[in-house]
Amino acid sequence: MHNDDRLLGVLQPSQNSPAKSQKYWLNDGTLIVQVDENAYKVHGGLLDRLSPRFSALSRTHKNNHETPYVVIPNDVGVTGNDFEALLEHLYHDIPLASDPSFTRVASVLRASSELDFSSISALARRKLLDIFPKRLEDLVQYPDAPDDALSLAVQYDVFPIQKALYYRVATHLHLDDDDPDSNQTATSANDASTVSTTPPSDTIARLSPELIRKSKNLLDDLLAHFTPVLFTVATAHHMACTDVFAETWMPLVIQPALENNGLCKPIETLQTIIDLDWKAHGLCEDCVRDKREEWRGEQEDIWKKMNTWLGLQNEAE
Numbered sequence: 001m002h003n004d005d006r007l008l009g010v011l012q013p014s015q016n017s018p019a020k021s022q023k024y025w026l027n028d029g030t031l032i033v034q035v036d037e038n039a040y041k042v043h044g045g046l047l048d049r050l051s052p053r054f055s056a057l058s059r060t061h062k063n064n065h066e067t068p069y070v071v072i073p074n075d076v077g078v079t080g081n082d083f084e085a086l087l088e089h090l091y092h093d094i095p096l097a098s099d100p101s102f103t104r105v106a107s108v109l110r111a112s113s114e115l116d117f118s119s120i121s122a123l124a125r126r127k128l129l130d131i132f133p134k135r136l137e138d139l140v141q142y143p144d145a146p147d148d149a150l151s152l153a154v155q156y157d158v159f160p161i162q163k164a165l166y167y168r169v170a171t172h173l174h175l176d177d178d179d180p181d182s183n184q185t186a187t188s189a190n191d192a193s194t195v196s197t198t199p200p201s202d203t204i205a206r207l208s209p210e211l212i213r214k215s216k217n218l219l220d221d222l223l224a225h226f227t228p229v230l231f232t233v234a235t236a237h238h239m240a241c242t243d244v245f246a247e248t249w250m251p252l253v254i255q256p257a258l259e260n261n262g263l264c265k266p267i268e269t270l271q272t273i274i275d276l277d278w279k280a281h282g283l284c285e286d287c288v289r290d291k292r293e294e295w296r297g298e299q300e301d302i303w304k305k306m307n308t309w310l311g312l313q314n315e316a317e
């Protein structure tokens with residue numbers, strides 16, 4: 001222990017000495033692992049057995065010290081938090097099964113994927129798939145941090161959840177703030193101003209330019225597709241029912257949609273239309289049933305078209 005203390009101080013003279021982990025400085029540990037500015041004394045054999053890449057990282061014996069020392073290079077992209085989450089899983093202190101929160105799953109996925117702990121990486125992917133919606137019907141369970149989740153799902157090729165995350169990012173985050181191309185149009189177009197009224201958030205900073213571009217393009221495609229749908233008054237099989245739509249479409253559908261940014265959220269807006277009590281407004285039961293089926297079909301149509309708009313046709317589902 002005494003010698004390990006000294007070792008930490010002299011190994012990286014150009015940097016600050018790494019801090020010994022409070023949780024993972026195990027007395028019978030056989031390997032010191034430095035990640036960021038943190039050092040962990042753990043069982044090298046356990047980690048080596050699970051990851052050929054980890055076992056191949058070169059170990060040093062500075063000052064003839066008995067405990068080998070390995071540094072995870074910064075460009076691997078694993079933080080101390082990520083590595084600690086991996087250790088918490090490996091040592092069964094906090095296995096993924098007991099805390100499948102996004103933050104933990106994301107940390108374990110990054111650490112296990114970048115360091116090639118393939119069995120744990122596969123488990124973390126399965127957990128990530130469990131957290132986020134994959135189908136149109138599940139779209140109502142909205143996740144927190146869809147931008148972080150989207151970045152992660154794209155980086156690690158977790159395809160089935162990407163579409164819902166793109167939809168969430170495109171329709172609910174404010175992506176227009178720092179794009180010089182869109183500033184000119186945002187001030188003139190009413191539609192655009194409704195999606196660009198809030199100041200830039202750290203959302204923008206967290207998404208790659210490529211993901212921002214793809215999400216903006218998706219929103220453009222959604223708007224182009226849905227605007228005529230929303231502004232075209234519905235018709236029915238019976239004249240009387242068509243008259244109901246003629247009277248109510250503006251106050252019940254268009255106006256609330258404009259007030260609630262509904263043009264930019266077509267699937268939710270269609271759901272609102274489906275959920276309206278049309279019978280109470282004078283529609284006959286047959287028409288209520290037929291129209292609801294038609295609007296559900298619209299939702300499915302949008303959901304399917306998103307594959308093409310996002311270029312996901314060979315990857316999603």
Ligand SMILES: [Zn+2]
Pocket residue numbers: 236237238241283284285286287288
């Ligand atoms: Zn009718």
